[in-house]
Amino acid sequence: MKNEEITDSHYKKAVEGLNQKILENKDLWFSHILNLPEHLQVTYTVIIFDQQIFNGGFHQYFFNSYGQFAYLTIDNLRLINAVRAADILERATNLVNADQISLKEFRRKIFDRDFPKITDFDDELFDALSALDDEYDTLDENLEQLLVDYLSDF
Template sequence: MSEIEKALLIKDETESILKIQEILWKKTELFDDFENLNEAEQTFLYVEILEAEINNGGFDQFFFNSSGDYATETLEALKRIGATKTAKLVEEAYSYFPENPIPKNNEKRREILENIDEQTSEKWTQLEDKFYLYEENIGSLVLDYVRKNINDFK
Protein backbone atom coordinates (compact mmCIF):
# COMPACT_ATOMS: atom_id res chain seq x y z
CA MET A 1 0.00 0.00 0.00
CA SER A 2 1.37 3.40 -1.00
CA GLU A 3 1.76 6.36 1.36
CA ILE A 4 -1.03 8.16 -0.50
CA GLU A 5 -3.36 5.16 -0.08
CA LYS A 6 -2.57 5.12 3.63
CA ALA A 7 -3.33 8.86 3.82
CA LEU A 8 -6.71 8.25 2.17
CA LEU A 9 -7.57 5.82 4.98
CA ILE A 10 -7.35 8.58 7.59
CA LYS A 11 -10.92 9.22 8.71
CA ASP A 12 -10.54 12.95 9.34
CA GLU A 13 -10.75 14.74 5.96
CA THR A 14 -8.43 17.57 6.96
CA GLU A 15 -5.80 15.21 8.35
CA SER A 16 -5.97 13.11 5.19
CA ILE A 17 -5.46 16.20 3.01
CA LEU A 18 -2.57 17.43 5.16
CA LYS A 19 -0.85 14.04 4.95
CA ILE A 20 -1.17 13.94 1.16
CA GLN A 21 0.18 17.50 0.98
CA GLU A 22 3.15 16.49 3.09
CA ILE A 23 3.90 13.53 0.81
CA LEU A 24 3.66 15.66 -2.34
CA TRP A 25 5.71 18.56 -0.94
CA LYS A 26 8.54 16.10 -0.26
CA LYS A 27 8.58 15.34 -3.99
CA THR A 28 9.29 18.96 -4.86
CA GLU A 29 12.83 20.30 -4.66
CA LEU A 30 11.56 23.76 -3.72
CA PHE A 31 8.11 24.59 -2.47
CA ASP A 32 7.15 26.16 -5.77
CA ASP A 33 8.87 23.72 -8.12
CA PHE A 34 6.25 21.33 -9.45
CA GLU A 35 8.31 19.77 -12.23
CA ASN A 36 8.76 16.57 -10.21
CA LEU A 37 4.99 16.12 -10.01
CA ASN A 38 2.62 14.74 -12.60
CA GLU A 39 -0.62 16.49 -13.58
CA ALA A 40 -2.75 14.73 -10.95
CA GLU A 41 -0.33 15.59 -8.15
CA GLN A 42 -0.06 19.18 -9.37
CA THR A 43 -3.86 19.41 -9.47
CA PHE A 44 -4.05 18.46 -5.81
CA LEU A 45 -1.46 21.03 -4.77
CA TYR A 46 -2.86 23.86 -6.91
CA VAL A 47 -6.27 23.44 -5.29
CA GLU A 48 -4.85 23.28 -1.79
CA ILE A 49 -2.56 26.26 -2.33
CA LEU A 50 -5.46 28.35 -3.62
CA GLU A 51 -7.56 27.44 -0.62
CA ALA A 52 -4.73 28.27 1.81
CA GLU A 53 -3.93 31.61 0.16
CA ILE A 54 -7.56 32.77 -0.04
CA ASN A 55 -8.25 31.73 3.55
CA ASN A 56 -5.09 33.44 4.77
CA GLY A 57 -5.03 36.69 2.81
CA GLY A 58 -7.52 36.65 -0.02
CA PHE A 59 -7.02 37.05 -3.74
CA ASP A 60 -4.46 39.81 -3.14
CA GLN A 61 -2.24 37.29 -1.37
CA PHE A 62 -2.86 34.60 -3.98
CA PHE A 63 -1.71 36.94 -6.76
CA PHE A 64 1.13 38.48 -4.71
CA ASN A 65 2.78 35.18 -3.79
CA SER A 66 4.29 32.58 -6.10
CA SER A 67 0.87 30.89 -6.17
CA GLY A 68 -0.12 33.55 -8.72
CA ASP A 69 2.45 32.07 -11.11
CA TYR A 70 0.02 29.18 -11.50
CA ALA A 71 -3.25 31.11 -11.85
CA THR A 72 -4.24 29.40 -15.10
CA GLU A 73 -3.24 25.95 -13.85
CA THR A 74 -5.14 26.50 -10.60
CA LEU A 75 -8.35 27.34 -12.43
CA GLU A 76 -7.97 24.20 -14.56
CA ALA A 77 -7.29 22.16 -11.40
CA LEU A 78 -10.56 23.32 -9.85
CA LYS A 79 -12.43 22.24 -12.97
CA ARG A 80 -10.58 18.93 -13.01
CA ILE A 81 -11.74 18.03 -9.48
CA GLY A 82 -15.32 19.09 -10.28
CA ALA A 83 -15.36 22.31 -8.21
CA THR A 84 -17.35 24.14 -10.87
CA LYS A 85 -18.91 26.78 -8.59
CA THR A 86 -15.56 27.62 -7.05
CA ALA A 87 -13.97 27.70 -10.50
CA LYS A 88 -16.57 30.25 -11.66
CA LEU A 89 -15.91 32.39 -8.60
CA VAL A 90 -12.14 32.24 -9.12
CA GLU A 91 -12.58 32.97 -12.82
CA GLU A 92 -14.55 36.08 -11.91
CA ALA A 93 -11.77 37.17 -9.52
CA TYR A 94 -9.24 36.66 -12.31
CA SER A 95 -11.33 38.83 -14.64
CA TYR A 96 -10.78 41.82 -12.33
CA PHE A 97 -7.01 41.48 -12.48
CA PRO A 98 -5.90 44.47 -14.58
CA GLU A 99 -3.85 42.39 -17.00
CA ASN A 100 -5.11 39.21 -18.64
CA PRO A 101 -3.79 36.67 -18.94
CA ILE A 102 -2.43 37.07 -15.44
CA PRO A 103 1.37 37.43 -15.71
CA LYS A 104 3.41 34.43 -14.60
CA ASN A 105 6.18 36.81 -13.57
CA ASN A 106 5.87 37.50 -9.84
CA GLU A 107 7.55 40.92 -9.97
CA LYS A 108 5.23 42.09 -12.74
CA ARG A 109 2.15 40.95 -10.78
CA ARG A 110 3.41 42.72 -7.67
CA GLU A 111 3.88 45.96 -9.61
CA ILE A 112 0.32 45.69 -10.87
CA LEU A 113 -0.99 44.91 -7.38
CA GLU A 114 0.73 47.99 -5.95
CA ASN A 115 -1.48 50.09 -8.20
CA ILE A 116 -4.71 48.16 -7.79
CA ASP A 117 -7.76 50.41 -7.44
CA GLU A 118 -10.20 50.34 -4.54
CA GLN A 119 -13.02 49.08 -6.76
CA THR A 120 -11.06 45.95 -7.73
CA SER A 121 -10.10 45.37 -4.11
CA GLU A 122 -13.74 45.60 -3.06
CA LYS A 123 -14.82 43.15 -5.77
CA TRP A 124 -12.18 40.67 -4.60
CA THR A 125 -13.36 41.08 -1.01
CA GLN A 126 -16.94 40.30 -2.07
CA LEU A 127 -15.74 37.19 -3.92
CA GLU A 128 -13.66 36.12 -0.91
CA ASP A 129 -16.80 36.34 1.23
CA LYS A 130 -18.55 34.03 -1.24
CA PHE A 131 -15.53 31.72 -1.24
CA TYR A 132 -15.70 31.41 2.57
CA LEU A 133 -19.28 30.16 2.31
CA TYR A 134 -17.92 26.96 0.74
CA GLU A 135 -20.81 26.10 -1.55
CA GLU A 136 -18.75 23.07 -2.54
CA ASN A 137 -16.81 20.83 -0.21
CA ILE A 138 -13.43 21.33 -1.85
CA GLY A 139 -11.74 18.94 0.58
CA SER A 140 -14.13 16.15 -0.30
CA LEU A 141 -13.82 16.88 -4.03
CA VAL A 142 -10.02 16.86 -3.96
CA LEU A 143 -9.93 13.59 -1.98
CA ASP A 144 -12.41 12.02 -4.42
CA TYR A 145 -10.12 13.18 -7.22
CA VAL A 146 -7.16 11.44 -5.56
CA ARG A 147 -9.19 8.23 -5.13
CA LYS A 148 -10.30 8.25 -8.77
CA ASN A 149 -6.75 8.90 -9.96
CA ILE A 150 -4.86 6.89 -7.35
CA ASN A 151 -2.60 5.29 -9.97
CA ASP A 152 -1.28 8.76 -10.82
CA PHE A 153 -0.25 9.43 -7.23
CA LYS A 154 3.13 7.81 -6.69
Protein backbone atom coordinates in the same frame (compact mmCIF):
# COMPACT_ATOMS: atom_id res chain seq x y z
CA MET B 1 -8.10 7.32 6.73
CA LYS B 2 -9.61 10.74 7.53
CA ASN B 3 -9.99 13.35 4.78
CA GLU B 4 -7.34 15.60 6.31
CA GLU B 5 -4.86 12.71 6.51
CA ILE B 6 -5.47 11.89 2.83
CA THR B 7 -4.95 15.45 1.64
CA ASP B 8 -1.96 15.99 3.97
CA SER B 9 -0.30 12.82 2.71
CA HIS B 10 -0.62 13.86 -0.93
CA TYR B 11 0.37 17.45 -0.18
CA LYS B 12 3.56 16.29 1.56
CA LYS B 13 4.46 14.26 -1.54
CA ALA B 14 3.72 17.27 -3.77
CA VAL B 15 6.11 19.55 -1.89
CA GLU B 16 8.94 17.03 -1.60
CA GLY B 17 11.96 18.58 -3.24
CA LEU B 18 10.56 22.12 -3.20
CA ASN B 19 13.37 24.13 -1.69
CA GLN B 20 14.32 27.80 -1.41
CA LYS B 21 16.32 27.73 -4.66
CA ILE B 22 13.29 26.48 -6.58
CA LEU B 23 10.84 28.84 -4.85
CA GLU B 24 13.02 31.84 -5.73
CA ASN B 25 12.90 31.08 -9.46
CA LYS B 26 9.47 31.36 -11.07
CA ASP B 27 10.36 29.05 -13.94
CA LEU B 28 11.82 26.34 -11.70
CA TRP B 29 8.87 26.61 -9.31
CA PHE B 30 6.26 26.52 -12.05
CA SER B 31 8.04 23.69 -13.85
CA HIS B 32 8.34 21.70 -10.63
CA ILE B 33 4.58 21.91 -10.04
CA LEU B 34 3.68 21.41 -13.70
CA ASN B 35 5.78 18.24 -13.88
CA LEU B 36 4.32 16.60 -10.78
CA PRO B 37 2.06 13.61 -11.37
CA GLU B 38 -1.39 15.03 -12.07
CA HIS B 39 -2.91 14.09 -8.70
CA LEU B 40 -0.07 15.77 -6.81
CA GLN B 41 -0.25 18.88 -9.00
CA VAL B 42 -3.99 19.05 -8.37
CA THR B 43 -3.43 18.59 -4.63
CA TYR B 44 -0.79 21.32 -4.46
CA THR B 45 -2.68 23.92 -6.49
CA VAL B 46 -6.05 23.32 -4.82
CA ILE B 47 -4.68 23.31 -1.25
CA ILE B 48 -2.49 26.38 -1.78
CA PHE B 49 -5.40 28.21 -3.39
CA ASP B 50 -7.82 27.37 -0.59
CA GLN B 51 -5.33 28.20 2.17
CA GLN B 52 -4.41 31.55 0.63
CA ILE B 53 -8.02 32.59 0.10
CA PHE B 54 -9.02 31.42 3.57
CA ASN B 55 -6.10 33.23 5.24
CA GLY B 56 -5.98 36.47 3.30
CA GLY B 57 -8.22 36.40 0.28
CA PHE B 58 -7.66 36.72 -3.42
CA HIS B 59 -5.44 39.77 -3.04
CA GLN B 60 -3.05 37.74 -0.87
CA TYR B 61 -3.13 34.84 -3.33
CA PHE B 62 -1.91 37.07 -6.14
CA PHE B 63 0.38 39.22 -3.99
CA ASN B 64 2.21 36.17 -2.58
CA SER B 65 3.06 34.89 -6.08
CA TYR B 66 0.76 31.86 -5.86
CA GLY B 67 -1.41 33.59 -8.44
CA GLN B 68 1.10 32.46 -11.05
CA PHE B 69 -0.71 29.11 -10.78
CA ALA B 70 -4.19 30.66 -11.18
CA TYR B 71 -4.95 29.38 -14.68
CA LEU B 72 -3.66 25.91 -13.82
CA THR B 73 -5.66 25.96 -10.59
CA ILE B 74 -8.86 26.88 -12.46
CA ASP B 75 -8.41 23.76 -14.60
CA ASN B 76 -7.59 21.63 -11.56
CA LEU B 77 -10.62 22.87 -9.63
CA ARG B 78 -12.81 21.90 -12.57
CA LEU B 79 -11.09 18.51 -12.71
CA ILE B 80 -12.22 17.75 -9.15
CA ASN B 81 -15.71 19.17 -9.85
CA ALA B 82 -15.23 22.32 -7.78
CA VAL B 83 -16.92 24.30 -10.54
CA ARG B 84 -18.12 27.19 -8.37
CA ALA B 85 -14.66 27.72 -6.85
CA ALA B 86 -13.17 27.56 -10.36
CA ASP B 87 -15.66 30.17 -11.55
CA ILE B 88 -14.79 32.53 -8.69
CA LEU B 89 -11.04 32.11 -9.26
CA GLU B 90 -11.53 32.66 -12.99
CA ARG B 91 -13.38 35.92 -12.31
CA ALA B 92 -10.64 37.03 -9.88
CA THR B 93 -7.94 36.17 -12.41
CA ASN B 94 -9.77 38.07 -15.13
CA LEU B 95 -9.93 41.12 -12.86
CA VAL B 96 -6.19 40.95 -12.17
CA ASN B 97 -5.33 40.16 -15.80
CA ALA B 98 -7.83 42.62 -17.27
CA ASP B 99 -5.42 43.39 -20.13
CA GLN B 100 -5.35 39.68 -21.08
CA ILE B 101 -1.55 39.52 -21.23
CA SER B 102 0.01 36.18 -22.12
CA LEU B 103 0.27 33.42 -19.53
CA LYS B 104 4.07 33.72 -19.52
CA GLU B 105 3.95 37.48 -18.97
CA PHE B 106 1.17 37.11 -16.37
CA ARG B 107 3.25 34.58 -14.41
CA ARG B 108 6.30 36.85 -14.59
CA LYS B 109 4.40 39.92 -13.40
CA ILE B 110 2.77 38.01 -10.53
CA PHE B 111 6.05 36.41 -9.43
CA ASP B 112 8.06 39.65 -9.73
CA ARG B 113 5.29 41.63 -8.02
CA ASP B 114 5.13 43.79 -11.13
CA PHE B 115 1.34 44.24 -11.04
CA PRO B 116 0.90 47.77 -9.65
CA LYS B 117 -2.83 47.23 -9.07
CA ILE B 118 -1.92 44.33 -6.74
CA THR B 119 1.24 45.72 -5.13
CA ASP B 120 -0.17 49.24 -4.66
CA PHE B 121 -3.51 47.93 -3.34
CA ASP B 122 -5.60 49.60 -6.06
CA ASP B 123 -8.93 50.39 -4.36
CA GLU B 124 -11.16 49.31 -7.24
CA LEU B 125 -9.40 45.96 -7.72
CA PHE B 126 -9.08 45.38 -3.98
CA ASP B 127 -12.82 45.98 -3.49
CA ALA B 128 -13.72 43.68 -6.40
CA LEU B 129 -11.45 40.93 -5.06
CA SER B 130 -12.88 41.42 -1.56
CA ALA B 131 -16.37 40.85 -2.95
CA LEU B 132 -15.11 37.58 -4.44
CA ASP B 133 -13.58 36.69 -1.04
CA ASP B 134 -17.05 37.06 0.46
CA GLU B 135 -18.56 34.93 -2.28
CA TYR B 136 -15.90 32.25 -1.73
CA ASP B 137 -16.53 32.31 2.03
CA THR B 138 -20.18 31.41 1.48
CA LEU B 139 -19.45 28.76 -1.14
CA ASP B 140 -21.43 25.57 -0.67
CA GLU B 141 -18.74 23.34 -2.19
CA ASN B 142 -16.69 21.19 0.15
CA LEU B 143 -13.30 21.56 -1.51
CA GLU B 144 -11.61 19.09 0.83
CA GLN B 145 -14.23 16.41 0.13
CA LEU B 146 -14.08 17.01 -3.62
CA LEU B 147 -10.29 16.69 -3.50
CA VAL B 148 -10.50 13.50 -1.42
CA ASP B 149 -13.06 12.04 -3.82
CA TYR B 150 -10.71 12.82 -6.72
CA LEU B 151 -7.70 11.36 -4.86
CA SER B 152 -9.53 8.11 -4.15
CA ASP B 153 -8.41 6.93 -7.58
CA PHE B 154 -4.73 7.32 -6.68
